Amino acid sequence: MKISRRKSVLLNSAFLGSAVFGLVGFATQAGAQNLDAQNPEAASLSQPVSAGPIADEQLRKRVKDALHSDPYFYDEHVTVSVENGAVVLRGFVSSDWDLRDAIRIARSAAGGRRVIDNLSIEQGGNR
Secondary structure, three states: OOOOHHHHHHHHHHHHHHHHHHHHHHHHHHHHHHHHHHOHHHHHHHOOOOOOHHHHHHHHHHHHHHHHHOOOOOOOOEEEEEEOOEEEEEEEEOOHHHHHHHHHHHHHHHOOOOEEEEEEEOOOOOO
């Protein structure tokens, strides 16, 4: 199969562009990590910190509501708490698929907060 010169240029440009942007993103992330290492106060500021009991309760409720409102996820045996600014999932689900779903839903609802998975898988968990 012969590729036209125009398609070849476009494909090469797309490949080089994605490679360059990937390296820029990596360099930016590495630079940010180096800055944190040089300045311990900046590192502590970049960690999520709890904004207080009211904000924690709102976050807990938002994640719990998101788990409950998903039509394909059974949340009866999952509890949600917020500890040190991170969302913690506890309890059990009935499959690996449900475990991944719970984490995905919680991360989406948590708005960038860390999600800690303390869930276990028990077969026949929908009791």
